[in-house]
Amino acid sequence: MNRRTTGTEDRRELQMARSMCWHCQSEMAGEYFCDRCVKVQPVSKDLDYFTCFGLPRRLAIDPQTLETKFYELSRAFHPDFYQNKSDAEQTISLDNSAMLNTAYRTLRDPIQRAEYLLDLEAGSVKEIRTTPPADLFEEILELQDTLDEFRASDRASHNASTLRTKLQADRATLEQRQQDMEAQLQQLFGRWDALQDRGEATEQTRAERASILKSMRDLLSNRTYVKNIVNDLVETIA
Amino acid sequence: MAYSEKVVDHFNNPRNMGSFKKEEDGVGTGIVGAPECGDVMKLQIKVENETIVDAKFKTFGCGSAIASSSLATEWLKGKTVEEAGRIKNTDIVQELNLPPVKIHCSVLAEDAIKAALADYQKKADPK
Numbered sequence: 422m423n424r425r426t427t428g429t430e431d432r433r434e435l436q437m438a439r440s441m442c443w444h445c446q447s448e449m450a451g452e453y454f455c456d457r458c459v460k461v462q463p464v465s466k467d468l469d470y471f472t473c474f475g476l477p478r479r480l481a482i483d484p485q486t487l488e489t490k491f492y493e494l495s496r497a498f499h500p501d502f503y504q505n506k507s508d509a510e511q512t513i514s515l516d517n518s519a520m521l522n523t524a525y526r527t528l529r530d531p532i533q534r535a536e537y538l539l540d541l542e543a544g545s546v547k548e549i550r551t552t553p554p555a556d557l558f559e560e561i562l563e564l565q566d567t568l569d570e571f572r573a574s575d576r577a578s579h580n581a582s583t584l585r586t587k588l589q590a591d592r593a594t595l596e597q598r599q600q601d602m603e604a605q606l607q608q609l610f611g612r613w614d615a616l617q618d619r620g621e622a623t624e625q626t627r628a629e630r631a632s633i634l635k636s637m638r639d640l641l642s643n644r645t646y647v648k649n650i651v652n653d654l655v656e657t658i659a
Numbered sequence: 660m661a662y663s664e665k666v667v668d669h670f671n672n673p674r675n676m677g678s679f680k681k682e683e684d685g686v687g688t689g690i691v692g693a694p695e696c697g698d699v700m701k702l703q704i705k706v707e708n709e710t711i712v713d714a715k716f717k718t719f720g721c722g723s724a725i726a727s728s729s730l731a732t733e734w735l736k737g738k739t740v741e742e743a744g745r746i747k748n749t750d751i752v753q754e755l756n757l758p759p760v761k762i763h764c765s766v767l768a769e770d771a772i773k774a775a776l777a778d779y780q781k782k783a784d785p786k
Contacts, residue, residue: 558692561699565719646694 687779
């Protein structure tokens with residue numbers, strides 16, 4: 422786990438796998454390249470994606486900043502620029518580029534970013550069971566019933582068109598639910614960021630962090646649930 | 660991984676599928692689900708004199724989830740409310756030979772029993 426205190430002045434954006442250059446064995450002072458022999462350096466496998474882009478663990482990220490940084494690092498590591506270099510350098514260039522692409526894809530999407538943050542901060546999102554609201558399950562149970570009936574019905578019949586209308590309405594309700602959950606998530610993201618910005622480490626902030634993470638996990642999991650059901654619904658009535 | 664014979668049997672011939680009216684006297688309803696796998700399960704009991712005289716279920720999910728809830732309704736019938744509360748997910752796992760990846764289905768069934776019992780008690784003794 423890479424838990425660094427915020428506010429470290431000389432914080433490196435990319436943490437290197439070794440503090441020594443793999444090629445000339447000199448002490449690493451440069452960032453991605455050795456100062457002395459100018460060879461590219463492998464990015465540490467334990468590096469988290471936020472640190473990779475020189476970002477704090479906040480959930481609001483300016484897409485422009487992220488993109489700019491991504492292009493800058495992409496150019497630095499791009500395999501095209503290593504075609505005439507040694508095998509070792511080509512491998513490093515490939516590995517670093519792959520890592521960078523995954524990191525960018527993950528952080529670009531707000532939901533994936535939050536899920537990733539949860540992974541970092543509180544273990545896997547899937548590990549802990551959540552307790553979604555009972556009324557959600559009732560709604561979904563009813564919907565599944567209707568879906569079954571619709572699948573079994575003759576598509577040209579009057580009954581099928583009644584069911585289709587009902588399903589359209591259910592779809593709107595569920596999509597509204599999903600949007601509500603996304604709005605709640607946004608609020609939680611804001612609270613998390615505010616807490617990160619304060620950077621305190623008191624008992625109280627720890628408890629608050631844990632409670633935000635738990636709520637976030639519940640909401641994320643319920644949102645995925647609803648989203649999958651909506652997809653299923655859309656596929657069925659298509 | 661193949662389903663055990665018992666799971667397949669419950670899946671092909673589910674026992675006690677259906678529902679009671681929720682408002683009916685003595686009926687307890689438990690609706691539970693697992694967002695991770697998308698399963699949703701409804702289990703209902705009908706109680707007379709503290710004994711479960713009938714049970715029904717409706718499950719949308721994988722074969723193991725259907726078998727777990729089907730088996731649960733079979734076991735519930737004839738039990739007292741108190742006995743029903745002692746049914747454990749591990750009993751279901753054993754009876755159905757559920758593999759480790761399907762244990763959560765039995766947990767879901769136990770949760771559904773608990774929820775149905777709680778609903779029954781709430782209705783019988785509203786505070």
